[in-house]
Amino acid sequence: MMFLAPLSGLIAASITVPLLVLLYFLKLRRREVPVSSTLLWRQALEDMQVNSPFQRLRRNLLLLLQLLALGALLTALARPSWPSPALSGQRLIIMVDHSASMNATDVSPSRLERAKELALAAVENFRGPGGVMIVSLAKQTRVVQPFTTDRSLLRAAVRSIEPTDEPSDWSAAVAMIEPYAQSEKAEGTGDLQVLIFSDGGARNLPAILPHVPTELVFIGESAEGSSGRTTPDNLAITAFSARRDFLQPQKVQVFARLNNFGTQPVTTHISLAVDEQVQKVVTVMVPAAQESGPDGSPGPAGTGTVEFQLHLPGSAVLRIRHDHADHLTVDNTAWLVLAPPRRARALLVSSGNPFLELALQAAGVQELKIMSPAEYERATRVEPPEKRFDLAVFDRFNPAALPAVNSAFWGCLPPVPGLELRHPREGPARTVRLLDWDRDHPLLRYAVLDDVLLADRRHLVLPTGTRISSLILATAEQGPVLALVSDREHGEHQYVVAAFDLLQTNWPMQVSFQVFISNLVEYLMLSGTGQAGLSASPGDVVTVPVRRPEGAVVYEGPQRIEATAQQERCVLPPLRRTGLYRETTGLVLPPWDLLAVNLLEAGESDLRVPGVGALKQGDSRPVQAQSAVRWSRQEIWRWFVGAAMLILVLEWLVYLRRMSF
Amino acid sequence: MPGREETAISQSPMSQISTTTSPKRDDELLSPEFVRRLERLDILSRKILAGRMAGERRSKKKGRSVEFADYRQYVAGDDLRFIDWNLYARLERLFLRLFMEEEDLCVWLLVDVSRSMDFGEPNKLLYAKRLVAALGYLSLVHYNRVQVLSFADQLLDRTPPLRGRLKVPILLDFLRRLEPAGRGALEAVMRRFALAERGRGVVVVISDFLDKGNLEAALRHLAAERFDGYLLQLLSPQEIDPEKAGILGDLRLRDMEDGQIAEVSAGPALLKRYRANLQAFCNHLRQQALRRGLMYSVSDTSVPFEQLVLMHLRQRGLVG
Numbered sequence: 016m017m018f019l020a021p022l023s024g025l026i027a028a029s030i031t032v033p034l035l036v037l038l039y040f041l042k043l044r045r046r047e048v049p050v051s052s053t054l055l056w057r058q059a060l061e062d063m064q065v066n067s068p069f070q071r072l073r074r075n076l077l078l079l080l081q082l083l084a085l086g087a088l089l090t091a092l093a094r095p096s097w098p099s100p101a102l103s104g105q106r107l108i109i110m111v112d113h114s115a116s117m118n119a120t121d122v123s124p125s126r127l128e129r130a131k132e133l134a135l136a137a138v139e140n141f142r143g144p145g146g147v148m149i150v151s152l153a154k155q156t157r158v159v160q161p162f163t164t165d166r167s168l169l170r171a172a173v174r175s176i177e178p179t180d181e182p183s184d185w186s187a188a189v190a191m192i193e194p195y196a197q198s199e200k201a202e203g204t205g206d207l208q209v210l211i212f213s214d215g216g217a218r219n220l221p222a223i224l225p226h227v228p229t230e231l232v233f234i235g236e237s238a239e240g241s242s243g244r245t246t247p248d249n250l251a252i253t254a255f256s257a258r259r260d261f262l263q264p265q266k267v268q269v270f271a272r273l274n275n276f277g278t279q280p281v282t283t284h285i286s287l288a289v290d291e292q293v294q295k296v297v298t299v300m301v302p303a304a305q306e307s308g309p310d311g312s313p314g315p316a317g318t319g320t321v322e323f324q325l326h327l328p329g330s331a332v333l334r335i336r337h338d339h340a341d342h343l344t345v346d347n348t349a350w351l352v353l354a355p356p357r358r359a360r361a362l363l364v365s366s367g368n369p370f371l372e373l374a375l376q377a378a379g380v381q382e383l384k385i386m387s388p389a390e391y392e393r394a395t396r397v398e399p400p401e402k403r404f405d406l407a408v409f410d411r412f413n414p415a416a417l418p419a420v421n422s423a424f425w426g427c428l429p430p431v432p433g434l435e436l437r438h439p440r441e442g443p444a445r446t447v448r449l450l451d452w453d454r455d456h457p458l459l460r461y462a463v464l465d466d467v468l469l470a471d472r473r474h475l476v477l478p479t480g481t482r483i484s485s486l487i488l489a490t491a492e493q494g495p496v497l498a499l500v501s502d503r504e505h506g507e508h509q510y511v512v513a514a515f516d517l518l519q520t521n522w523p524m525q526v527s528f529q530v531f532i533s534n535l536v537e538y539l540m541l542s543g544t545g546q547a548g549l550s551a552s553p554g555d556v557v558t559v560p561v562r563r564p565e566g567a568v569v570y571e572g573p574q575r576i577e578a579t580a581q582q583e584r585c586v587l588p589p590l591r592r593t594g595l596y597r598e599t600t601g602l603v604l605p606p607w608d609l610l611a612v613n614l615l616e617a618g619e620s621d622l623r624v625p626g627v628g629a630l631k632q633g634d635s636r637p638v639q640a641q642s643a644v645r646w647s648r649q650e651i652w653r654w655f656v657g658a659a660m661l662i663l664v665l666e667w668l669v670y671l672r673r674m675s676f
Numbered sequence: 677m678p679g680r681e682e683t684a685i686s687q688s689p690m691s692q693i694s695t696t697t698s699p700k701r702d703d704e705l706l707s708p709e710f711v712r713r714l715e716r717l718d719i720l721s722r723k724i725l726a727g728r729m730a731g732e733r734r735s736k737k738k739g740r741s742v743e744f745a746d747y748r749q750y751v752a753g754d755d756l757r758f759i760d761w762n763l764y765a766r767l768e769r770l771f772l773r774l775f776m777e778e779e780d781l782c783v784w785l786l787v788d789v790s791r792s793m794d795f796g797e798p799n800k801l802l803y804a805k806r807l808v809a810a811l812g813y814l815s816l817v818h819y820n821r822v823q824v825l826s827f828a829d830q831l832l833d834r835t836p837p838l839r840g841r842l843k844v845p846i847l848l849d850f851l852r853r854l855e856p857a858g859r860g861a862l863e864a865v866m867r868r869f870a871l872a873e874r875g876r877g878v879v880v881v882i883s884d885f886l887d888k889g890n891l892e893a894a895l896r897h898l899a900a901e902r903f904d905g906y907l908l909q910l911l912s913p914q915e916i917d918p919e920k921a922g923i924l925g926d927l928r929l930r931d932m933e934d935g936q937i938a939e940v941s942a943g944p945a946l947l948k949r950y951r952a953n954l955q956a957f958c959n960h961l962r963q964q965a966l967r968r969g970l971m972y973s974v975s976d977t978s979v980p981f982e983q984l985v986l987m988h989l990r991q992r993g994l995v996g
Contacts, residue, residue: 045926045927045928045939046925046926046927046928047927047928047929047930048922048923048927048928048929048930049795049929049930049932050795050915050918050923050929050930050931050932051791051792051793051795051796051800051884051886051912051915051931051932051933052792052884052886052888052931052932052933053929053930053931053936053937053938054886054887054888054931055886055950055953055954055957056929056938056940056950057938058953059946059949059950059953060938060940060946062949062953063945063946063949
């Protein structure tokens, strides 16, 4: 036997049983007094009742109770109903977005709390036998509660969803639901429904939602109000970087970008602090965002930028902040950990490539060690030689093991599962151009690749799955030819992989090659930031270097982070809140003993709730997206029948009492 | 509350209810000082009644005493000594002088010994015994024929007819032995008494009259022509003012006679209502008594019983 609501039963028992016992003993506790006769006392009691102001009501009490019972039964016959969220089907997946934008206060107390309220209401109203599953989504999608019909567990699961500063990643959410959707599709039962509570403030709100009936409930000011464009106010810092002068590293250029997503221009003061001391304050006017497009998609945000010049010979913590009060505070401040100026030490493993040698030296490396593949293999038997360097470059040589530092591969591959070099199909030899490249990526900043020709027409096949993260940097007609790969299970090192032999291209002759190599050195030396300032994003898994191979690493800050060092690195758990973290055990090598975590995500800071037209229809089943929960009517005649029965019992008791007088 | 003209309300502070109802000595019932004062009194009867023996009571019977009563015409055979010759001289007709004959008075003293009488401080039953002792004493010393009967739900016990001062110890001994017992059933008792006693005389019923039966029917039996009825109602201070007896708050009141329970929340409103009901009850009893030619008096047991007999009952005409 199973109890579906054991807690309710226990609460009711804990109240009623002691109450009954108490009433019983209270009744017994009347003091008994002998009197000569109760004749006059009974008369007095009856007189009190007769003269009571409610006597008339008492005389008519039976009639009143009968009328009430009849009224309740007649009401039940009329089949009364109650508005409730439209929840049908056998199983329900409730997804609650707890990304950074859900902390906005345009909805009181916050969008997330409102979403949780609606989720709790959905839990209470769902009657399907298959149960409900609670999923939280931000940068990571997590099943908070698997399918269950136990409402107390579901309520606890919803309440346990805590706010984060992470950006949302809808692709992960869709990927999580997809197996259930496919199973649903295969069985054809049509029993699964998905209910998503979100503000839609996602950078990559998918155009296609899963192939099950999905209801996307938008939370936000423009969603809660009328269909008009009531826009929440948010001025966000969406970019914050620092770069040291190449020739005079003590000179630091600090750059910040602000985006205004409100309908009114904003004039605000931007303060820049170095190690908690405010150094500069400037006033910036950021124009308002533009109107939404006809399809409901938000118009471009207003943009403002600031730049600062600082003299910082050593490391420092930079903080930038604006003073405009808006609905989301997580993006009002940003931090950077400025690493001390240092020139890289690089290892080049090549059988001879003067272009690479010259380019690396021209990139300002402090030391360039060149080894032949044979020398490298010999040295590897003792210890990986790249451990002494900041980065390694492999030219036409596939190392047997993953390098222990960030590396670049030209015409060769690191031993990453699923990463392949694929040769072109049979055909005449010809050169190809690059079709597209990621111009915004730090590696390709300021690099113009229009005139790059490739005689080597191999391309990359990138691994899939969650273990290996990969980013395509450049694509030719045959496929991706330049990519950034990282193996999460092996220290989170960054590997830049080029599918082509550099000597079979004209790139070394181009200015963009030197620019790229300079970017590459800086990027790999600073573990992928490409800047002098270090920061991470909420939800990122950060790997930090440690002094000893074993020990506990503890960061104190907006949240406490604990991890255990393994070998010479420590992989930290996802950082959920923005802010500055300080390592307290001394185990972490500087500058990683300070972690700056910033949102810097325009898509997440854009609090404007997308209109209905922002979503496109996916599969054959229509996707419903609306600004309010669709209500249906739930019949409640059973309650009236129950009330009628209770009134009849009460009427019977009153009647018995009267007969006993 | 009973009317002021009928009783004096004690001002003495209330104490806990006493259960002492059986005095062990005669002087606990009648003090010598009080007895001396009693001897000056006698039971009075509003109706002059015939008795069996010549006592100190005037009877309506015309007999051979010194007190002229009436005339009647002479018929052959009458005693010539009683012809009024003055009247013959004036009217030239013969008339006989008739004289009042002194007879004894029958006094029945009915004392209620139901459990409700065993209540109060001072105890109602003890008070009743002392009252009966006083009335019985002054009846005996004036050669009235006295009989004391105890009753509850029926006539329980009685003395033999007593006459004369020498029978006082018997009276007192009987009273000392009386114990509270049983429930009250006044109507049945009065009916039984009226059927059993065919004589004529004074009937004094001493009770609290807190009877749940038909009081009117009970009084009807005493309304016979041959009875000169007196109702003496005794109430304890705790019955008159329950608040002073600690009847306040949530209580279970248990009837001492039948054990009935009344659960009350005794607050000011209920106590006020109780006192009003008590007043109404006594008034109703008085009206019923008066309607049937009975004398009614109510007394608070905190009134010194000597005061009750020497003053109050004299005012009411029971003693004089």
